[in-house]
Amino acid sequence: MPEDKIKKSLRYSIYDGAAFAAMDGMTASFMTPFAIALNASVSMIAALTYVPQLVGAFIQLFAAKIVEIVKDRRKILVAGSLFHAILWLPLLLIPYASPSQKYLLILYVALQTAFAQLINPVWNSLMGDIVPKYERGRFFGLRNKVIGASSFIAALSAGLLLNYLSPKHPFLGFTILFSIAFIARLLSAFFKGMMDNPMPDLEHAEKFSLFDFVKRMDKTNYGHFVVYVVLFKFATYIAAPFFAVYMLKNLGFTYLQFTIIIAAELIASFIAMGIWGRMIDEKGTKFVLYISGMLTPLIPFLWLFSSNFYYLILVEIFAGLSWAGFNLSSSNFIFDAVKPENRVRCIAYYKFFEGLAIVIGAASGGLLIGHMPKWVFVSSILLAFLVSGILRLAASLVLLPTLKEARLIELDMGHSFFKKFLTIRPSEGIVFEVVGKYKKIREKVRKAGTYLKFDKQKLVESNQNEYSRKLMKFIDKNITPKKEQHDITDMHEIEHITEEIEKGKRRK
Numbered sequence: 001m002p003e004d005k006i007k008k009s010l011r012y013s014i015y016d017g018a019a020f021a022a023m024d025g026m027t028a029s030f031m032t033p034f035a036i037a038l039n040a041s042v043s044m045i046a047a048l049t050y051v052p053q054l055v056g057a058f059i060q061l062f063a064a065k066i067v068e069i070v071k072d073r074r075k076i077l078v079a080g081s082l083f084h085a086i087l088w089l090p091l092l093l094i095p096y097a098s099p100s101q102k103y104l105l106i107l108y109v110a111l112q113t114a115f116a117q118l119i120n121p122v123w124n125s126l127m128g129d130i131v132p133k134y135e136r137g138r139f140f141g142l143r144n145k146v147i148g149a150s151s152f153i154a155a156l157s158a159g160l161l162l163n164y165l166s167p168k169h170p171f172l173g174f175t176i177l178f179s180i181a182f183i184a185r186l187l188s189a190f191f192k193g194m195m196d197n198p199m200p201d202l203e204h205a206e207k208f209s210l211f212d213f214v215k216r217m218d219k220t221n222y223g224h225f226v227v228y229v230v231l232f233k234f235a236t237y238i239a240a241p242f243f244a245v246y247m248l249k250n251l252g253f254t255y256l257q258f259t260i261i262i263a264a265e266l267i268a269s270f271i272a273m274g275i276w277g278r279m280i281d282e283k284g285t286k287f288v289l290y291i292s293g294m295l296t297p298l299i300p301f302l303w304l305f306s307s308n309f310y311y312l313i314l315v316e317i318f319a320g321l322s323w324a325g326f327n328l329s330s331s332n333f334i335f336d337a338v339k340p341e342n343r344v345r346c347i348a349y350y351k352f353f354e355g356l357a358i359v360i361g362a363a364s365g366g367l368l369i370g371h372m373p374k375w376v377f378v379s380s381i382l383l384a385f386l387v388s389g390i391l392r393l394a395a396s397l398v399l400l401p402t403l404k405e406a407r408l409i410e411l412d413m414g415h416s417f418f419k420k421f422l423t424i425r426p427s428e429g430i431v432f433e434v435v436g437k438y439k440k441i442r443e444k445v446r447k448a449g450t451y452l453k454f455d456k457q458k459l460v461e462s463n464q465n466e467y468s469r470k471l472m473k474f475i476d477k478n479i480t481p482k483k484e485q486h487d488i489t490d491m492h493e494i495e496h497i498t499e500e501i502e503k504g505k506r507r508k
Contacts, residue, residue: 005196006130006132006196008194008195008196009130009195009196010130010131010139012191012192012194012195013127013130013143013191013195014142014143014146015187015191016188016191016192016195017143017144017146017147017150018146018147018149018150019150019184019185019187019188019191020147020184020185020188021146021147021148021150021151021154022150022151022153022154022180022181022184023154023180023181023184023185023188024151024154025150025151025152025153025154025155025158025266026154026155026157026158026177026178026180026181026184027088027158027177027178027181029155029158029244029258029262030158030159030162030174030177031048031109032045032048032241032244032245032248033162033244033248033255033258034105034174035048035102035105036244036245036248036249037095037166037170037171037174038094038095038102038105039102040102040105042242042245042366042369042370043366043370044102044103044106045241045242045245045366046241046242046362046363046365046366047106047366048105048106048109048241049237049240049241049358049362050237050358050359050360050361050362050363050366051106051109051110051359052106052109052110052112052113052114053113053355053356053358053359053362054355054356054359055110055111055113055114056110056113056114056116056117056118056351056355057117057351057352057353057354057355057356057358057359058352058355059114059117059118060117060118060120060121060348060349060351060352060355061210061348061349061352062118063118063120063121063122063344063345063347063348064121064344064345064348066118066122067122067125067344071199072197072199073122073125073126073197074126074192074193074195074197076118076119076122077119077122077123077126077189077192078189078192078193080115080116080118080119080122081115081119081185081186081188081189081192082186082189083115084112084115084116084185085182085185085186085188085189086182087108087111087112087115088112088178088179088181088182088185089178089182090104090108091105091108091109091178092174092175092178092179092182094108095170095171095174095175096171117351117355120347120351121343121344121345121347121348121351122344124331124334124335124343124344124347125340125343125344125347126195126197126198127335128335128338128340128343129198129340130195130196130198131335133335135281136280136281136332136335136336137276137277137278137279137280137281137285137328137332138277138278138281139277140277140328140331140332141273141274141275141276141277141278141280141328142274142277144269144273144277144324144327144328145270145273145274148266148267148269148270148273148324149270151266152263152266152267152270154180154184155259155262155263155266156259156263158173158177158259159255159256159258159259159260159262159263160256160259161173161176161177162174162177162255162259163254163255163256163259166255207345208345210349210352213346213349221337221403221404222334222337222338222346224399224402224403225330225333225334225337225403226349226350226353227399228293228395228396228399228400228402228403229330229350229354230353230354230356230357231357231391231395231399232293232392232395232396233354233357233358233361234357234358234360234361234364234391235297235361235388235391235392235394235395236296236361236388236392237357237358237361237362237365238361238362238364238365238368238384238387238388238391239300239365239381239384239385239387239388239389240361240362240365240388241362241365241366242365242369242381242384243303244258245381246303246379246381246382247261247312250379250381251307253309257309260313261309261312261313261316262316264313264314264316264317264320265316265317265319265320265323266320267317267320268316268317268318268319268320268321268324269320269321269323269324270320271321272320272321272324272325273324273328276288276292276324276325276328276329277328280328280329280332284405285329285332285333285336285405286329286333286403286404286405287405288325288328288329289325289326289329289330289333289400289403290400290403291325292322292323292324292325292326292329293326293396293400294393294396294400295318295321295322295325295326296319296322296323296326296392297389297392297393297396298318298322298389298393299315299318299319299322299389300385300386300388300389300392301385301386301389302315302318303315303382303385304382304385304386333403334346334347334350365384365388368380368383368384368387369381369383369384
């Protein structure tokens, strides 16, 4: 794709993200307050999370088939965004047309989620083809910073509006919010339509079923990643739907206090996103996923110690920092670990299981809060927080070590006239790179042009397991890819490399 088209598409993608974030900031954190204003029970609030996610999970399974039929991913994205926008209109009418029929809220949110989830794997597939491979951390870090800023402004404005209007007009503020969300989603659809539209590589796409995907889960790095995130999300959503309930009902916070706590998380996320993005490009997605995967389980534990408003602001700042790293690294991991032609199908299956995990998690949290005794806590909601934190931490401790870096990895093998590196690329196998310390040497190496091919899988499956194990255990560091490359064909060469690695490590 020409560079000017890439830049234009990336720019429109940022505009699309900003418009979507304006919609999301105006509504996502305020759907539970809207349900509370409609006198919804705790079980209904739980259902407001898990029913839409259940519908969204199953609709994902049709994403790959729709792309095969339509072929034009941009049309799918624009149409999905338009239908999503239209569904804000009946939502804003619920309090006036049928306030007693509050269960319609679940229906409309479920339909919205269906369209949003349907376009999710399609969008990821398109962006994976547009964003340059080794700029993903930087670009998505920048895009997410813009999204964070837009979300912050929208959420703060929404909270102030509700805080001002709710005492006299309980539903007027929500009507305004949903109207703005409708307009913002229309703008999001418009900017999606302005992006470039490379045709998907359907000819080389592997057509494997959901059952085949499950069978191979334990054999692939991506499968391990899916299992980890699914279990982590299950643990997260045992508590996630009830933070707003706890603040507004149990602690009696005003809409303004509720908004300030949300804003604190958004600001922290905005600040952290660029830092995490650079760290991903420099050290790899696994590195950031590991750190953030160990930090985010601490969030529900911190809610147990105090209900002080200012303390909870600090807790949510920590939450914003942690979740920014987790969300950015997990989304980048998908791009790195999956072949471009298989992205729609792999992401759809991943999102299907993620949706089921959210459904089961939210339903479990609702049952836990409704039926478990309070014990030492003032509220049974805090019990859900405790269980959520324990299960998140268990998932990270057990499953994070099973993941391998899916990006380019570099190993420094001692110091010599040449600087030598061994790299592994997901689609290229093992590559031996020689980078001269001086420009003339680099030029000679480039002109020599010794390109030998060695497949990573053959290395792992060969009889030389001793050498492969020695080699693979050092693979833990990510670098930039702009280096002359020489592939390896001879196992004696690999033996020599492992010896040099060990010598270099001993000298350090």
